Amino acid sequence: MNPQSIFGDLLQTQYQIWLLKGFLVTLEVTVLVIPAASFLGFLTAIARNSRWRALAWGTASLVSLLRNSPLLVQLFFWYFGASAVLPDGVRDWLNDTHVAVLFGVPIEWPSYEFVCGVFGLVLYSAAYVSEEIRAGMRGVPKSQRYAAQALGLRPVQVFRYVILPQAFRISLPTLMGQYMNIVKNSSLTMAIGVMEISYASRQVESVTFKTFQAFGMATLFYIMIIAVIEVLAQFLQRHFPVAGARR
Amino acid sequence: MDFTIIRSNLAYLLWGTWPDGPIGGAALTLILSVGSALVSGVLGLGLGVALAMSSQRLRIVLTAVLGFFRAIPVLMLIFWTYFLLPLAFGIDVPGVLSVMFSLSLIGGAYLSHSVYAGIRGIAKGQWEAGLSVGLTRGAVLRHVVLPQALRMMLPSFINQWVSLIKDTSLAYIVGVGELSFLAAQVNSRTMVYPAEVFLFVGMIYFTICCGLDLLARQTLRRHEGRAR
Numbered sequence: 001m002n003p004q005s006i007f008g009d010l011l012q013t014q015y016q017i018w019l020l021k022g023f024l025v026t027l028e029v030t031v032l033v034i035p036a037a038s039f040l041g042f043l044t045a046i047a048r049n050s051r052w053r054a055l056a057w058g059t060a061s062l063v064s065l066l067r068n069s070p071l072l073v074q075l076f077f078w079y080f081g082a083s084a085v086l087p088d089g090v091r092d093w094l095n096d097t098h099v100a101v102l103f104g105v106p107i108e109w110p111s112y113e114f115v116c117g118v119f120g121l122v123l124y125s126a127a128y129v130s131e132e133i134r135a136g137m138r139g140v141p142k143s144q145r146y147a148a149q150a151l152g153l154r155p156v157q158v159f160r161y162v163i164l165p166q167a168f169r170i171s172l173p174t175l176m177g178q179y180m181n182i183v184k185n186s187s188l189t190m191a192i193g194v195m196e197i198s199y200a201s202r203q204v205e206s207v208t209f210k211t212f213q214a215f216g217m218a219t220l221f222y223i224m225i226i227a228v229i230e231v232l233a234q235f236l237q238r239h240f241p242v243a244g245a246r247r
Numbered sequence: 248m249d250f251t252i253i254r255s256n257l258a259y260l261l262w263g264t265w266p267d268g269p270i271g272g273a274a275l276t277l278i279l280s281v282g283s284a285l286v287s288g289v290l291g292l293g294l295g296v297a298l299a300m301s302s303q304r305l306r307i308v309l310t311a312v313l314g315f316f317r318a319i320p321v322l323m324l325i326f327w328t329y330f331l332l333p334l335a336f337g338i339d340v341p342g343v344l345s346v347m348f349s350l351s352l353i354g355g356a357y358l359s360h361s362v363y364a365g366i367r368g369i370a371k372g373q374w375e376a377g378l379s380v381g382l383t384r385g386a387v388l389r390h391v392v393l394p395q396a397l398r399m400m401l402p403s404f405i406n407q408w409v410s411l412i413k414d415t416s417l418a419y420i421v422g423v424g425e426l427s428f429l430a431a432q433v434n435s436r437t438m439v440y441p442a443e444v445f446l447f448v449g450m451i452y453f454t455i456c457c458g459l460d461l462l463a464r465q466t467l468r469r470h471e472g473r474a475r
C-alpha cells in the first residue's frame with residue numbers, strides 16, 4: 001500500500017487553527033479542574049475522617065458512587081439531567097452570554113456545555129484525589145501524632161504542621177498521576193459538545209479525511225501536556241522528599 | 248422522579264433488540280468488559296514478564312512504547328483504531344472489535360507495570376533458592392515467583408478491570424450500541440426524564456463494578472485462608 005495515502009500532506013493552516021483552539025480549550029479545562037478537584041478532594045478526605053458518623057458515611061458512599069460509574073454517564077447526567085431539575089431562571093442565566101471585565105479585559109462567560117463538563121470532571125476527579133490524600137494521611141506514622149501531642153500542640157496544629165506536610169509529600173506521586181488522568185479524561189467532555197482537542201481532531205478528520213494528521217496532532221498535544229506534568233512531578237518530588245524515609 | 252420510562256425501556260437497555268436484532272445494552276457492555284479484561288490480562292502478564300526478563304536496552308524500548316499508551320486518552324486510541332485500522336489494512340473492522348482492541352491495549356499497558364513491579368517485589372532469595380535446586384530461570388518464574396507475585400498483584404488487576412468496565416462506555420463515541428449509547432438514544436427519543444435514565448444506567452455500572460470488587464475480595468480472602 002502506498003504510504004502517501006495514509007500520511008499525505010500536512011493540514012491547511014485553517015485546520016491547524018481549529019486544532020490549536022481545541023488544544024487551548026483542553027488546557028483551560030485542565031487548569032480549571034486541577035485546583036478545584038484538589039480543593040474539593042481535600043475537603044472530602046477530611047470529611048471522611050470526621051467524627052460525625054453520618055458525614056463520614058455519606059461522603060464515603062458519594063465517593064464510591066462517583067468512582068464506580070463511568071465519567072461519560074456522569075457528564076450526561078449533569079448535562080441533560082441537571083438542566084431538567086434547575087429552576088428556569090438559573091438555566092436561562094447559564095445559557096445566556098455574559099461578559100465580565102477583569103483588569104480591562106473582557107471575559108466571556110463560557111458555554112453551558114463547558115460549565116457542565118468542568119463541573120462533572122471536578123466531581124469525578126475530586127473523588128479520586130480524596131482517596132490519594134487519605135492514603136497519604138494514613139501513611140504518616142502514628143508516632144508523629146503522639147509526639148506532636150506530647151509537645152502540647154492543639155489538634156488543629158497537629159494536623160496543620162505535622163500530619164499535612166508529610167501526607168502531602170507521601171501522596172505527591174499518585175496525586176500527579178491523578179492530574180494526568182484529568183487531562184486525559186477531559187477528552188470525554190467532547191461527548192456533550194465541549195470543543196476541546198479530541199472534538200476538534202474528529203471535526204478536522206471528517207472535513208479533510210486526513211485521519212493520520214488530525215489524530216496525530218491531537219495525540220502529540222496530549223503527550224506534550226502529560227510530559228510537562230511528568231517533568232513537574234519529578235521536580236516537585238525532588239523538592240519535597242518524603243521526610244524520614246526509612247534508612 | 249418518575250421511573251416509568253425505565254420500565255418501558257428496560258429490556259432495550261438491558262440487551263438491546265436481541266433476540267430479533269443484534270445484542271446490545273448492558274449485555275454488550277458485559278461482553279466488551281469480559282473480552283477486553285481477558286485480553287488485557289494476558290497482554291499485561293506477557294509484557295510484564297518481558298519487562299522483568301529482558302535486557303536493559305529492550306526494557307527501555309518497551310517502557311517507552313508502553314508509556315505512549317499510558318499517556319494518551321482511551322478516546323484517542325479508539326479514534327486511531329476505529330478510523331485507521333480499516334484504512335491501513337483495507338478491511339472492515341466492526342466497532343465492537345476496535346473498541347475491544349483499544350481497551351485491551353491500554354489495560355495491558357497499565358497491567359504490565361503492576362506485573363513487573365510484582366515480580367521485582369519478590370525477594371532475590373526466592374530466585375536464588377529456585378536456581379540452586381536446579382530449576383531453569385523460566386521454571387523459577389513459573390513455579391516460584393509468579394504464584395507469589397500474582398497474589399500481590401490481584402488488587403491492581405481488579406482496579407484496572409473496574410476502569411475497563413467504565414471505559415467500555417466510550418464505545419458510545421463510535422456508535423457501538425452498548426449501555427451508554429442506548430441510554431443516550433432512549434434519552435434523545437423521549438427527552439423527558441434524562442435524570443432518571445442516566446441515574447439508572449449509572450447504577451447498573453455501579454452494580455457491575457462493585458460486584459467485581461466484592462468477588463475479588465472474597466477470592467483473595469479464601470486464598471489467604473488456604474495459604475495459612
